[in-house]
Amino acid sequence: MTLLHWNPNLSIGIAEVDREHREFVDLVNRLHAELGPARTGPTAAAFVRRVQADVAAHFAHEEQAMRERGYEALAEHRASHVHLLEELGDALRELDAGLPLNDERFARWLSAWLADHFQLHDARFQRYPAR
Ligand SMILES: [Fe+2]
Numbered sequence: 001m002t003l004l005h006w007n008p009n010l011s012i013g014i015a016e017v018d019r020e021h022r023e024f025v026d027l028v029n030r031l032h033a034e035l036g037p038a039r040t041g042p043t044a045a046a047f048v049r050r051v052q053a054d055v056a057a058h059f060a061h062e063e064q065a066m067r068e069r070g071y072e073a074l075a076e077h078r079a080s081h082v083h084l085l086e087e088l089g090d091a092l093r094e095l096d097a098g099l100p101l102n103d104e105r106f107a108r109w110l111s112a113w114l115a116d117h118f119q120l121h122d123a124r125f126q127r128y129p130a131r
């Protein structure tokens, strides 16, 4: 089963950025398929931890580019990144407490966050003129 579906709402219309974001969606799907049906305990926690690590790496990369260009809305953008990482942290705490990962809800929430963040925040940075 595919967890996340790439759709036109996720595109910000800049080929290079779209490719990187698409790779992230593919990676989440690959991890999800590899982990199989277990959605509780250490397997699900490993899945969320991988997502968290990959997301954190992508964010660090983006924030570095923003610092280099003196991006004016870095703090605001960073707050959105921190919010996602906190949500993933909450999901991990729930898993550690023995609660099952609700796959469908997780996918819906992650898709909505990605669509929102890509279009609102990442697209805004891509339009930032200073080089
Ligand atoms: Fe991004």
Ligand SMILES: [Fe+2]
Pocket: 059, 062, 077, 081, 117, 121, 122
């Ligand atoms: Fe971002």
